[in-house]
Amino acid sequence: MTALLTRVKTTLSIRAHRRVRGMLDGEYASIFRGKSHEFDDIRPYVPGDEIRDIDWKATARAGYPLVKQFIAHRKQTVTLVVDTGRDLAAAGAGGEPKRDVAVLVAGVLGYIAVRHGDRVGLIAGDADEVRLLEPKGAESHLERLLQVVVERARLDGAPSDVHALLERVVRTVRKRMLLVVVVDDAAIDEETEQLVRRLAVQHEILWVTVGDADVMSADWATRPMVDVADDRGIPDFLRRDRRLRSAFLEAEVERATRSADRLDALAVSHVRVARSSEVVPAVLRLIEAHNHARR
């Protein structure tokens, strides 16, 4: 199996993302701002670092900005909460399986965390089973986590069950940590909302929605289409129907708006990612928004 982490690293190191990557590091570090003030070390400033963490005296001596680093920052725990149901194996808005986008999102955030010295764990599941993998700080561990996601999210796997997944998180995770929730466009219903509300009280939550494929998109108008939920085909004739299309788009916009509104109401930072190429900027935007919201 190809090393999933290699793909993550490649994505982060392509030219367009190089500048973003530094900012990601800084913004990521800022998530845990103010949780502990036990001084550990100073390090060079990177964009995104809190201005008030700058050690002005050290900066004056060095001639370039230095920030104070605190012990607590180094041993944060990040838990990737990933839906690995059959739905994730379905096509995303960009045409590739949503699983690939989800793995990239989890990989990028996990990799930054690992590089930052934090530990990364995984809670992944579907209607059949929810798996817990202990947080550890090694890249190899992160690779293993990503492999679990890839293995479980298959077309012949169990249906998705975001509710069960979040319930499991509520029951098992006691310690305060950063939860990176990676789910698809599934509507956020009342019950899910309740769970998210409980989680948001205790944890930092970064909510990443992997966009579903537009069923009626012209990109695959000529290809057969199968609904992963029941293996039933959706005839292309119906996908070309103009009236149906406008009704569908209307319904989609309404649903997406409602989901976003719910998350906004819960003050959960969220972002929607449609395709792999959008992952890095989207994750940066997400963390920025998260940090900004709390300031």
Add this chain to the structure above:
Amino acid sequence: MSLVNIGLVIGWVVVAAAVVLVVVLRRRAHRGEDAAVHVAHGERLTALPGYARALRRYRMLLATVLVAATLLSAAAVILSGRLVSLTTVQPEMRNRDIVLCLDVSGSMIDYDAQIVETFSQLTEEFDGERIGLVLFNASAVTSFPLTSDYAYAREQLDALHADLVDPDTDWAFANGTLLGNGSSMIGDGLASCVMRFDDLDTERSRSIVFATDNYVAGEQIMTLPEAGEFAQSKDVLVFGLNPGDVESLDYIGEFADEMREVVEGTGGSYWALDDPNAVPSIVEQVQERQAERFTGEPILVVTDEPTFPVLAGFAALAAVMFAGWRLRR
């Protein structure tokens, strides 16, 4: 209705069944392996109220295509099988020779005129028949020989008819009929008419329309019965029209009986008549009688009937194209 190339039809049906089977099996085997797009939350589309409507329309179009395509192939298969209708006909033989054998003695003129007029009209319908005209009194004269030149025959018959009905006629048409020893040599007349048939080797029906009162006034070479036997030997039917066989002419009753015997002896029919206007209906009966006698073997006629399959095929093709266009749009 039946199919000529039934083997071909069966072949096509077998091929079609095989193709359908292969396609179904292949589809089943390759289900899900094709480049299908797998999507989640399809119910967001399928739960829309418009979806059920569109799906119904889609299924209807599909059903239309299926039915029409089946109909189209069925029509094609049937056409390849050559749809024919089989009918048996008893063809009326059109190879008849008719000699009008008219006694032109004074008493017969009205009847002759009717016979001539009727046959003049009949030439319109003739096709393959030949007609000839012999006038006799003491001797027989061929007015025109057996011919299928109907325009000519008609011209002759019409000219004769004009003479017969003209009270001031110069009797030129009867020239040469009085060269015998006496007049009204009926037996000689019939025998002469029988001799007018040519081409005796070919299979033709030969008949004589023989109009006379059989009142002999002179010395004949052949008597009427002898002439009848002669006709019989040549396989000639004689249809006799006798205006003399009426009560007012009782004195020649035995001549009438003789004529009836002779005529029926040849296999023909005999009519006694006292009104010239009855002639057309008698001629009609003569025709029928002949037709009865001279119908050929029943023939099986095979007629191609492509009209219905072709039209049905076109309709089905139109339906396929229309539904296909709606589906592909």
